Amino acid sequence: MEFPFDGTVFVEKILRVQPNMKKLLLLLLRAADTESATVLGNDLFKIMKEKWCANFNSFISEKITLVPGDISCEDLGFKDPDLKEKIYDVAFGINTLEAMHVVNFAKKCFKLKVLVHVSTAYVSKKRRGLVLEKSVDGTSGLVIDVEKQVVEQGLNELIAEGASEKEIKLAMTHLVIKRAKMYGWPNTYVFTKAIGELLIQHLKESISVVILRPTVISSTYKQLFPYWAEDLRTINVLFAGPALGKLPCLVGDIETVFDVIPADIVVNAMIVAILMQNNLLMSIFIKRDHLQEIL
Structure with a gap:
């Protein structure tokens, strides 16, 4: 089961600051059943457990x-993908397919107010200064259907040649990296994130969409408590390593600015974006002290 790091922080905050909310429907979970589809065993919920005590579970x-499901599947379904589907997900990027499936599902939710998609700042490529939105929206010549055809053709050729699953994964990964660099993106992650954004913009029709582009998401700054991290993946290793005595030194330029943002700041931005998109910021959080409490 996978649950985004910033998603865990988001769920905890909503439950903590708005306990009178009616219902929080968790759809975007990779889980085979409702027993495994949970994030509530996380240490981040410690304070809430202490507050509610025996009433926490109720x-x-x-x-x-x-709602257990898989956002890599159409309609967030429960299908067990075959070899070709698994390889295709790896090659073309889960970030791309998931974005497409989520927006298509969202269009079927008639009471939906806003869809918030968390992307990455690096879809704008390596640029300095002001980067206008039109420079991120596909004007680089990227055509999604063409990329899909390239990936499918390469995959079919490898399968026809009798390549092993390991060989196919490696070859398809190299293919997508090559395509990413051809358009100016440094790696598969930001390439597929960019395609995911384009798909959402193309498919969203009349639904309201907010796209957030944080940089590298790191441990929390203040809430629920400082320096909390769910695991030691990505850049969190650089922060936790010295504290654990596992990283005695780090070679680098002392003038370098780490391009990171704390998870709780990202969650605050998500909440404000939702409220502003629905013109609810002033009507709900009219009191400044209440807004400060929320954020």
């Missing part, structure tokens, strides 16, 4: 509905 049951 509170969670009342406020949260867990």
